[in-house]
Amino acid sequence: MPDNVSAGLVPSPTPARRAPLVAIVGNPNAGKTTLFNALTGLRQRTGNYPGVTVFKKSGFIELPSIGRVEMLDLPGLYSLAASSPDEQVVMDALEGRLAGLPRPDAILCVVDSTNLLRNLFLASQVAELGLPVAMALNQTDVVRRRGMEIDIAKMSSRLGGIPVAAVSAWKREGLEAVRGIVGTALTERRLMRRIAWRPCVSEALDILRTGIEKETGRPSPDDATLQRLLFDSNTVRTNFAVPPCATGTGDGPPGAESPGQCDGRAHGRGLSPEVCDRLRRAARERVRHGGLNPFAAEAVLHYEHISVVLDGVATENVSTRERTRMLDSLLLHRAAGPAIFLLLMAVVFAGVFWVAPIPQGWIESLFEWLGALAGPFFKEFPMLQSLVVDGAIAGVGAFAVFLPQILILFFFIALLEDSGYMARAAFLMDRLFSWCGLNGRAFMPMLSGYACGVPGILATRTIEDPKARAATAFLVPFMSCSARLPVYTLMVSAFIVPSLGKAGGVLSMMAMYLLGVVVALPTAFLLTRVFLRTPPQPFVLELPRYQLPALRDILVRMWDSASEFLKRAATVIFSIVVIVWALLYFPHSEEVAQSARTAYIARHANGIGKGAAEAEDLIKAATRENFVAARARDTGKSAMEIEAEIAENDGENPVAEALAAFTAPASGLENAIAAAHVENSYLGRFGKFVQPLFAPAGYDWRITVGILASFPAREAIVATLGTTHSLGGGADAGSEDLREALRKAVWTEGARLGKPVYTLPVAFGLMAFFALCSQCGATLAVIRKESGLRWAIASFLYMTTLAWLAATACFQVGTRFF
Amino acid sequence: MTTLATLKTGQTGRLTRLDAQRPVEQRLLAFGFLPGTRVRLARSAPLGDPLEIEFQNQSVTIRRSEAATIEIEPDAA
Numbered sequence: 001m002p003d004n005v006s007a008g009l010v011p012s013p014t015p016a017r018r019a020p021l022v023a024i025v026g027n028p029n030a031g032k033t034t035l036f037n038a039l040t041g042l043r044q045r046t047g048n049y050p051g052v053t054v055f056k057k058s059g060f061i062e063l064p065s066i067g068r069v070e071m072l073d074l075p076g077l078y079s080l081a082a083s084s085p086d087e088q089v090v091m092d093a094l095e096g097r098l099a100g101l102p103r104p105d106a107i108l109c110v111v112d113s114t115n116l117l118r119n120l121f122l123a124s125q126v127a128e129l130g131l132p133v134a135m136a137l138n139q140t141d142v143v144r145r146r147g148m149e150i151d152i153a154k155m156s157s158r159l160g161g162i163p164v165a166a167v168s169a170w171k172r173e174g175l176e177a178v179r180g181i182v183g184t185a186l187t188e189r190r191l192m193r194r195i196a197w198r199p200c201v202s203e204a205l206d207i208l209r210t211g212i213e214k215e216t217g218r219p220s221p222d223d224a225t226l227q228r229l230l231f232d233s234n235t236v237r238t239n240f241a242v243p244p245c246a247t248g249t250g251d252g253p254p255g256a257e258s259p260g261q262c263d264g265r266a267h268g269r270g271l272s273p274e275v276c277d278r279l280r281r282a283a284r285e286r287v288r289h290g291g292l293n294p295f296a297a298e299a300v301l302h303y304e305h306i307s308v309v310l311d312g313v314a315t316e317n318v319s320t321r322e323r324t325r326m327l328d329s330l331l332l333h334r335a336a337g338p339a340i341f342l343l344l345m346a347v348v349f350a351g352v353f354w355v356a357p358i359p360q361g362w363i364e365s366l367f368e369w370l371g372a373l374a375g376p377f378f379k380e381f382p383m384l385q386s387l388v389v390d391g392a393i394a395g396v397g398a399f400a401v402f403l404p405q406i407l408i409l410f411f412f413i414a415l416l417e418d419s420g421y422m423a424r425a426a427f428l429m430d431r432l433f434s435w436c437g438l439n440g441r442a443f444m445p446m447l448s449g450y451a452c453g454v455p456g457i458l459a460t461r462t463i464e465d466p467k468a469r470a471a472t473a474f475l476v477p478f479m480s481c482s483a484r485l486p487v488y489t490l491m492v493s494a495f496i497v498p499s500l501g502k503a504g505g506v507l508s509m510m511a512m513y514l515l516g517v518v519v520a521l522p523t524a525f526l527l528t529r530v531f532l533r534t535p536p537q538p539f540v541l542e543l544p545r546y547q548l549p550a551l552r553d554i555l556v557r558m559w560d561s562a563s564e565f566l567k568r569a570a571t572v573i574f575s576i577v578v579i580v581w582a583l584l585y586f587p588h589s590e591e592v593a594q595s596a597r598t599a600y601i602a603r604h605a606n607g608i609g610k611g612a613a614e615a616e617d618l619i620k621a622a623t624r625e626n627f628v629a630a631r632a633r634d635t636g637k638s639a640m641e642i643e644a645e646i647a648e649n650d651g652e653n654p655v656a657e658a659l660a661a662f663t664a665p666a667s668g669l670e671n672a673i674a675a676a677h678v679e680n681s682y683l684g685r686f687g688k689f690v691q692p693l694f695a696p697a698g699y700d701w702r703i704t705v706g707i708l709a710s711f712p713a714r715e716a717i718v719a720t721l722g723t724t725h726s727l728g729g730g731a732d733a734g735s736e737d738l739r740e741a742l743r744k745a746v747w748t749e750g751a752r753l754g755k756p757v758y759t760l761p762v763a764f765g766l767m768a769f770f771a772l773c774s775q776c777g778a779t780l781a782v783i784r785k786e787s788g789l790r791w792a793i794a795s796f797l798y799m800t801t802l803a804w805l806a807a808t809a810c811f812q813v814g815t816r817f818f
Numbered sequence: 819m820t821t822l823a824t825l826k827t828g829q830t831g832r833l834t835r836l837d838a839q840r841p842v843e844q845r846l847l848a849f850g851f852l853p854g855t856r857v858r859l860a861r862s863a864p865l866g867d868p869l870e871i872e873f874q875n876q877s878v879t880i881r882r883s884e885a886a887t888i889e890i891e892p893d894a895a
Contacts, residue, residue, distance in 0.1 A: 079848035083841060115876055118850050233839045295838035299847035319875055334864045427879050431865035434881065464841070538884065539868055540845040543877035
């Protein structure tokens with residue numbers, strides 16, 4: 001073993017205070033994440049890289065000689081020439097250009113042994129970064145079974161003596177060896193043998209190096225960055241030109257502040273884009289002089305280098321694709337392929353819509369229980385009680401209830417992706433997306449969008465072109481997410497099934513799910529072809545070997561998506577919910593309550609043909625206690641037994657019904673007061689004020705308030721309709737009372753005075769409105785973060801306009817002809 | 819002139835020319851699709867586009883329009 005002063009070793013820059021950081025780099029499908037999950041177990045943490053919304057994952061392992069080591073699972077990529085933000089972040093992280101993330105102390109290269117050549121291309125690029133490297137050869141069991149031999153010791157020495165280990169991440173074999181090589185890389189800090197560039201390339205790199213030093217008066221960026229400047233044809237992404245700050249400052253240089261800009265403002269004199277371009281052209285000219293195409297040189301030379309490295313190390317590449325070929329001849333078959341695809345999608349949606357309601361019921365009960373538990377605490381402070389119970393608990397509960405659907409959908413997505421099918425789905429679907437300027441990669445985000453727009457938009461990060469990515473994120477909210485379901489269910493069960501029958505209900509439900517796609521694709525066409533004029537999207541996608549997914553990976557994935565969703569529910573959604581609650585609660589004046597009380601008592605007195613005072617007494621007497629006492633007297637049972645009878649929960653419960661009838665006058669009063677408060681709240685008044693805007697769609701002020709109140713979340717309209725129709729806020733989409741109340745609702749003013757508000761066209765219009773509208777604060781927030789404020793505003797305006805048009809068309813056409 | 823797009827399904831050949839500067843070709847080069855590489859057109863998608871090509875024990879999709887500019891010397895049938 002050579003001593004520490006040999007040229008292949010670099011001194012450790014790691015300050016003693018933090019755990020060493022090891023970045024995991026590898027091709028997509030090389031088993032990087034499986035290895036990461038197997039190594040770190042549950043000691044993982046997630047977050048976002050600073051400034052970009054690429055999902056960041058790290059975890060910890062314990063090494064005997066070193067102690068705690070942080071492992072960073074970087075997105076998979078084929079080349080350091082980044083074209084998507086996911087890939088960009090890898091180069092930035094490896095160069096230590098991300099604020100708050102130190103430069104890794106070592107790199108663990110995960111290599112798929114079934115395709116050594118291509119996987120070593122990336123490793124060979126990584127060698128240029130000048131960081132210690134350890135190499136894990138994954139899936140060695142697969143190639144060995146087919147008779148391929150890999151001489152690990154020889155490979156290690158050919159690569160400059162870096163530690164190499166064979167592993168099967170899926171079978172969890174060789175994990176100890178991987179821990180060992182990570183430790184060796186950290187202690188010996190051995191560099192991987194670098195490619196010997198031909199003179200023309202070395203000279204071209206010198207042109208860049210001296211040019212940048214002269215222009216900026218600063219040390220030039222390192223070789224890997226210079227190579228990106230030389231080899232990448234992509235001229236948009238020139239933030240490689242920002243020389244990393246004088247290395248060793250520790251907490252990440254400010255280079256990350258100005259991505260996409262070819263200037264060195266933070267580093268002395270600037271490097272203008274023009275100068276940068278001039279240097280790059282001169283350098284490429286030099287490569288061309290040496291008889292090489294500067295844009296192909298990197299691949300050609302690295303592959304040459306790798307074949308030399310592998311010569312005598314590994315026997316001939318064995319074919320590992322027989323099974324994959326067989327499966328593909330069925331799954332990608334002209335006729336059977338699409339049929340199987342549709343079948344799989346049907347299974348996914350059946351899971352989401354039939355299985356999810358079961359756990360959803362539990363979550364609903366949990367939040368009801370929480371509300372009931374918290375309520376009495378604030379008995380003395382009705383406002384606080386309302387804030388906690390109706391605002392916070394009910395509001396966050398309304399979101400949390402979608403968790404099962406998200407978990408189920410992500411279970412399927414992880415299954416489809418890890419098995420290798422997702423790439424096939426993109427292959428099958430690409431043609432449907434290409435005509436409107438997108439590509440097959442848009443499929444995954446859109447599928448996720450059917451559960452929830454937020455993870456759907458986050459899934460667009462694999463799309464290279466920033467405009468195409470923003471366009472896809474713009475389309476995701478059109479997919480009928482699970483939050484629309486309560487509105488659909490309410491309208492279908494209250495109005496469509498009674499007049500058009502069950503088949504009509506099912507058909508209109510399906511129509512709503514299709515409406516989003518039917519609108520989204522032409523929108524994409526308009527966006528990409530007319531407004532953004534994005535270049536046609538390239539579509540180079542690997543169809544990986546089919547693999548049995550590891551259950552652990554799927555569970556981790558579900559856990560990540562669930563925790564991200566719940567984090568959001570606890571922060572952004574919580575605050576919006578509280579604001580809407582406040583707008584619906586205040587001013588909450590006593591006068592409003594008083595006049596509502598008087599009016600209600602007068603109405604009640606009228607109804608039972610008694611005086612107001614007597615009616616008031618009767619209302620006051622209509623309490624639960626009185627009911628229980630009276631029933632106990634009549635039946636001779638104890639009060640406890642009666643309470644038990646009420647609580648009995650098996651379908652028909654005559655006792656509970658009798659209780660409801662008995663207390664109806666009192667609860668009616670309470671609800672009438674609540675409705676009056678809503679009507680006079682700030683949001684209620686505003687709703688009445690803007691109602692004329694929605695009049696063409698046939699909406700009264702109650703629906704208008706519902707639409708306004710459901711800005712943070714679509715499903716909030718159901719609870720709001722419950723409140724404004726004097727049923728209290730606890731109404732849900734399945735509530736028979738609410739359906740009854742909506743059917744009875746009539747216009748209280750205007751030309752249609754006394755006529756029902758909810759006609760069939762209004763019901764259809766409301767469904768169409770919610771299918772297309774942008775009523776989701778969380779989605780808008782994530783669009784703002786991913787694509788910028790202008791995209792969020794555009795999304796809101798565009799979707800709201802479309803929704804209004806659709807609702808108005810339904811009402812106007814429907815009312816005229818039917 | 820034969821291109822990737824004019825190969826018949828199942829037909830093989832050798833890559834002779836591609837325009838290395840474009841993003842699609844850059845990606846293919848990184849996959850090891852270098853001049854001289856043997857390639858097989860595995861199939862086209864049910865709707866006619868994109869294509870699936872096989873080279874060096876891997877499968878990659880590519881749009882027909884892009885395949886049309888990649889020149890191939892087909893193997894004798």
